[in-house]
Amino acid sequence: MSRRAAYALVDWGTTSFRAWACASDGTVLNERRTPEGLTGVIDGDFAGVLTRHLAAMNVAGDTPAILCGMVGSRTGWVEAAYLSVPTRLDDLANRATPVPSAGRPVHILPGLAQRGDAPDVMRGEETQLLGVVADGFDTGLVCMPGTHSKWVKLDGGAVIGFSTFMTGELFQLLRTGSILRQAVEGAEPPRPDTDGFAEGFARGFRHPAEATNALFQLRAGWLLDGAAPSGQAARLSGLMIGLEFAGATTVHGTGDRMALLASGPIATLYEAAFAAAGLSLARRFDADQCVRHGLLAAAHRLHSDRSPT
Amino acid sequence: MSRRAAYALVDWGTTSFRAWACASDGTVLNERRTPEGLTGVIDGDFAGVLTRHLAAMNVAGDTPAILCGMVGSRTGWVEAAYLSVPTRLDDLANRATPVPSAGRPVHILPGLAQRGDAPDVMRGEETQLLGVVADGFDTGLVCMPGTHSKWVKLDGGAVIGFSTFMTGELFQLLRTGSILRQAVEGAEPPRPDTDGFAEGFARGFRHPAEATNALFQLRAGWLLDGAAPSGQAARLSGLMIGLEFAGATTVHGTGDRMALLASGPIATLYEAAFAAAGLSLARRFDADQCVRHGLLAAAHRLHSDRSPT
Numbered sequence: 001m002s003r004r005a006a007y008a009l010v011d012w013g014t015t016s017f018r019a020w021a022c023a024s025d026g027t028v029l030n031e032r033r034t035p036e037g038l039t040g041v042i043d044g045d046f047a048g049v050l051t052r053h054l055a056a057m058n059v060a061g062d063t064p065a066i067l068c069g070m071v072g073s074r075t076g077w078v079e080a081a082y083l084s085v086p087t088r089l090d091d092l093a094n095r096a097t098p099v100p101s102a103g104r105p106v107h108i109l110p111g112l113a114q115r116g117d118a119p120d121v122m123r124g125e126e127t128q129l130l131g132v133v134a135d136g137f138d139t140g141l142v143c144m145p146g147t148h149s150k151w152v153k154l155d156g157g158a159v160i161g162f163s164t165f166m167t168g169e170l171f172q173l174l175r176t177g178s179i180l181r182q183a184v185e186g187a188e189p190p191r192p193d194t195d196g197f198a199e200g201f202a203r204g205f206r207h208p209a210e211a212t213n214a215l216f217q218l219r220a221g222w223l224l225d226g227a228a229p230s231g232q233a234a235r236l237s238g239l240m241i242g243l244e245f246a247g248a249t250t251v252h253g254t255g256d257r258m259a260l261l262a263s264g265p266i267a268t269l270y271e272a273a274f275a276a277a278g279l280s281l282a283r284r285f286d287a288d289q290c291v292r293h294g295l296l297a298a299a300h301r302l303h304s305d306r307s308p309t
Numbered sequence: 310m311s312r313r314a315a316y317a318l319v320d321w322g323t324t325s326f327r328a329w330a331c332a333s334d335g336t337v338l339n340e341r342r343t344p345e346g347l348t349g350v351i352d353g354d355f356a357g358v359l360t361r362h363l364a365a366m367n368v369a370g371d372t373p374a375i376l377c378g379m380v381g382s383r384t385g386w387v388e389a390a391y392l393s394v395p396t397r398l399d400d401l402a403n404r405a406t407p408v409p410s411a412g413r414p415v416h417i418l419p420g421l422a423q424r425g426d427a428p429d430v431m432r433g434e435e436t437q438l439l440g441v442v443a444d445g446f447d448t449g450l451v452c453m454p455g456t457h458s459k460w461v462k463l464d465g466g467a468v469i470g471f472s473t474f475m476t477g478e479l480f481q482l483l484r485t486g487s488i489l490r491q492a493v494e495g496a497e498p499p500r501p502d503t504d505g506f507a508e509g510f511a512r513g514f515r516h517p518a519e520a521t522n523a524l525f526q527l528r529a530g531w532l533l534d535g536a537a538p539s540g541q542a543a544r545l546s547g548l549m550i551g552l553e554f555a556g557a558t559t560v561h562g563t564g565d566r567m568a569l570l571a572s573g574p575i576a577t578l579y580e581a582a583f584a585a586a587g588l589s590l591a592r593r594f595d596a597d598q599c600v601r602h603g604l605l606a607a608a609h610r611l612h613s614d615r616s617p618t
Contacts, residue, residue, distance in 0.1 A: 082533075119529035148488070148525060164525040166487070173482050178475070179457070209517035209555035216457060216473040220428035224391075246518035 005029050005059050007303070009295035010050070012071035013124060014038050017049075018288070021059045026296050030057040038070055046077035047102050064105035066299045068127035068291065072097065072108040082113035082121060086160045089130045092294075093301035107302055109295075112159060120164050124291070125150050128261060131293030133157045137283050140257035143248070144287070145241075145270045147172075151248040153256065163251050165244040171237060180215065180236065183222035187233035189265060192272030196234030201276050203235075204242025211243050241273050249277070259283040261290055314338050314368050316612070318604035319359070321380035322346050322433060326358075327597070330368045335605050339366040347379055355386035356411050373414035375608045377436035377600065381406065381417040391422035391430060395469045398439045401603075402610035416611055418604075421468060429473050433600070434459050437570055440602030442466045446592050449566035452557070453596070454550075454579045456481075460557040462565065472560050474553040480546060489524065489545065492531035496542035498574060501581030505543030510585050512544075513551025520552050550582050558586070568592040570599055 005021035012018075015037040021030040032053055034040075041049055050065065072080030080097035096107040111123035125144050129152060132142060138157040144150040147168035153161045174180050190197055203214050218235055221227040258279055260270055263286050274281050314330035321327075324346040330339040341362055343349075350358055359374065381389030389406035405416040420432035434453050438461060441451060447466040453459040456477035462470045483489050499506055512523050527544055530536040569579055569590050576593070583590050 113533055114529075115533060119526050119533050121529050121532055163522050164529070165521040166524045167521060169487055170521060170524075173486060177482055177486055178478055207559070208520070209552070209559045211517070211520065211556070212474040212476060212479060212549075212552055213472050213556050213560065215475045215479075217428050220423075220430050220473070223430055224422055224424055224428050240521075243518070243521055247520070247522050250516070250518045251522065 003027075003029055005057075005063050007296070007299040008054050008057075008059050008063055008065040009292055009299065010065055010067045010071075011069050011124060011127070011291045011295070012037065012067055012076075013069045017053065018291075019053055019057065020292050020295075021054075021057045021063075022292075022296060022299075024300075026293070028292070030059070032057055038076055044077075046071065050106070051103060062104055064107070064299065064303050065102075066096070066107050066109065066295050066302065068109040068295060069124035072111065073123055076108075078108060080108040080110045082111045083126075085112055085114050085162065086155075086158050087112065088158045089126065089133050090157065090297070090301065092126060092130055093298035096298065096302060105303070107298075109298055112162070114162060118163065120162055122150055122162065122164070125152070126159070127294035127298070128287060128290040129154065129159065129294065130297050131290030131295075132259065132261060132285055134293050134297045135285065135290070137259050137285070140259055140282065141252055142259045142261055143270065143274075144261045145266050146262075149244055151252055153252060161252075163248065165247055167240045167244045171240045174215065174236060175233065180218055180232075183219045183227070184229050184233040184236060187229040190234040190237035190269065192269045194231065194234045196231040197238040197269070197272065198276060200235035200238025201242040201245075201273055202238075204239040205245050205277055206242075208243050208246040211239065214239055237269065241269065245273055245277050249279075254279060257282040259285060261285040261287055263287040312336075312338055314366075314372050316605070316608040317363050317366075317368050317372055317374040318601055318608065319374055319376045319380075320378050320433060320436070320600045320604070321376055321385075322378045324348060326362065327600075328362055328366065329601055329604075330363075330366045330372075331601075331605060331608075333609075335602070337601070339368070341366055347385055353386075355380065359415070360412060371413055373416070373608065373612050374411075375405070375416050375418065375604050375611065377418040377604060378433040381420060382432055385417075387417060389417040389419045391420045392435075394421055394423050394471065395464075395467050396421065397467045398435065398442050399466065399606070399610065401435060401439055402607035405607065405611060414612075416607075418607055421471070423471060427472065429471055431459055431471065431473070434461070435468070436603035436607070437594075437596060437599040438463070438468065438603065439606050440599030440604075441568065441570060441594055443602045443606045444594065444599070446568050446594070449568055449591065450561055451568045451570055452579065452583075453570045454575050455571075458553055460561055462561060470561075472557065474556055476549045476553045480549045483524065483545060483549075484542065489527055489541075492528045492536070493538050493542040493545060496538040499543040499546035499578065501578045503540065503543045505540040506547040506578070506581065507585060509544035509547025510551040510554075510582055511547075513548040514554050514586055515551075517552050517555040520548065523548055546578065550578065554582055554586050558588075563588060566591040568594060570594040570596050572596040
């Protein structure tokens with residue numbers, strides 16, 4: 001007979017739903033990934049969607065679930081108010097929002113907010129960071145690439161500041177909806193080991209002021225010189241990431257130990273970017289694993305009766 | 310009885326068609342503006358569209374027409390090859406492309422291309438610049454704001470270099486298609502005399518590396534502090550224009566006499582931007598008037614028999 005799950009750990013974003021059934025020692029007993037994010041929930045029936053997925057994973061009806069991500073936003077299931085930075089990450093569990101009438105114990109972890117002159121927010125990444133701390137990196141600068149890349153300063157397990165860059169969203173907007181569309185049409189996903197990526201990165205990182213001129217040159221180079229779409233797409237990717245590095249190193253400096261938290265092809269692009277910027281990486285973390293470890297750490301704190309002895 | 314037009318002058322872009330019936334001394338006898346740009350031409354019947362508009366303006370069937378803009382692009386009527394910079398602007402008429410079988414004498418003026426390490430192109434703006442030179446500004450830096458803003462260096466009536474910034478297109482993409490949409494929803498068009506515009510401009514101009522972070526802060530400020538959409542839209546506009554000024558002053562320096570070529574609300578925004586950047590404007594030109602003066606100058610050169618004595 002299979003082991004009974006101690007917790008259901010759920011990362012529920014706008015366009016994705018990922019769940020793990022875990023034993024109390026963190027062993028993954030079952031796992032599920034669907035594109036059924038918030039946008040796929042009909043008539044606000046979050047309880048129904050969660051129950052259906054967990055039942056399909058053979059998770060018992062009374063097993064506690066710990067959730068993070070946009071499910072705790074104003075447009076989600078129940079709003080889990082932001083914690084203001086600076087804040088210790090182990091406060092995430094203490095400040096989790098219980099969801100009433102879910103049919104089982106359900107908690108949603110809060111996001112983080114930076115108030116004041118540099119307003120910023122995150123939802124979901126804070127739980128990955130809790131996993132990073134649980135995995136032994138509690139002081140330094142963490143780069144979390146994505147649609148909205150985050151650079152986060154940790155000090156002794158607390159988030160003391162962070163900044164978000166719209167890198168991935170801008171790349172998609174420009175690639176699919178701008179006058180650059182034709183110049184990058186049909187291109188393979190950008191690869192870091194190409195001249196185009198390196199050139200684009202150097203341009204964005206060394207000459208950030210010229211970014212919107214460099215963008216138009218991608219079209220002009222295609223028009224005048226017949227530059228290949230794959231090269232132009234790699235240049236576009238490098239340019240946007242280079243611009244992010246120019247900004248992040250300005251905002252946060254380069255004096256900290258640095259860690260990269262990413263999964264899949266984007267991890268390879270950002271490793272190349274760190275090398276090109278002359279920055280060394282002290283640690284590399286897998287984003288999926290970190291969110292699971294973070295949810296597990298919160299679960300142990302919320303349900304200490306189920307923690308391994 | 311009304312005067313007979315010596316020329317039909319036409320600025321034919323992707324999404325606009327503007328035509329003037331002019332006497333040989335430049336007096337405007339009739340004028341027409343429609344959104345019927347290239348995208349509105351069915352089955353490539355450019356001749357039909359032109360004939361219909363000019364007939365509606367009472368222009369005789371044998372009156373010569375001089376055209377500029379995207380109508381001379383690969384996707385237009387007849388391709389008018391780019392002139393490579395550096396080039397004298399009075400060469401535009403000498404190198405115009407005649408359109409056969411148009412039913413009347415028709416010429417399309419070429420665009421300009423900058424080849425090499427900083428590839429760039431323009432179509433339509435070169436004719437405005439010919440008007441700027443005709444109006445007495447033949448040496449200095451001309452700022453031409455728009456969807457794709459151009460900064461152009463003139464020396465003795467020649468274009469010696471230029472750079473395009475995707476300012477207007479990025480503003481529209483971000484305003485309507487990005488996660489910033491909600492933060493600027495329903496906002497009035499940005500005004501230069503607001504704190505938001507000035508703050509956004511300063512951020513983009515002084516700290517261009519942080520541009521994509523500043524973008525996300527527009528959303529965070531709306532989420533956390535309830536910042537008003539009109540203020541956020543003004544900040545977005547200021548930020549994009551500030552980034553353009555940071556780039557243009559890096560590429561072209563600030564040592565030249567400067568001129569602004571613009572029409573309508575965008576002219577006011579850019580005048581505020583020049584002031585905020587501490588740059589003085591030697592001349593201001595109206596974009597509509599310049600393209601008409603440029604087309605007229607080209608018409609005189611092409612049809613010297615019709616020039617005023």
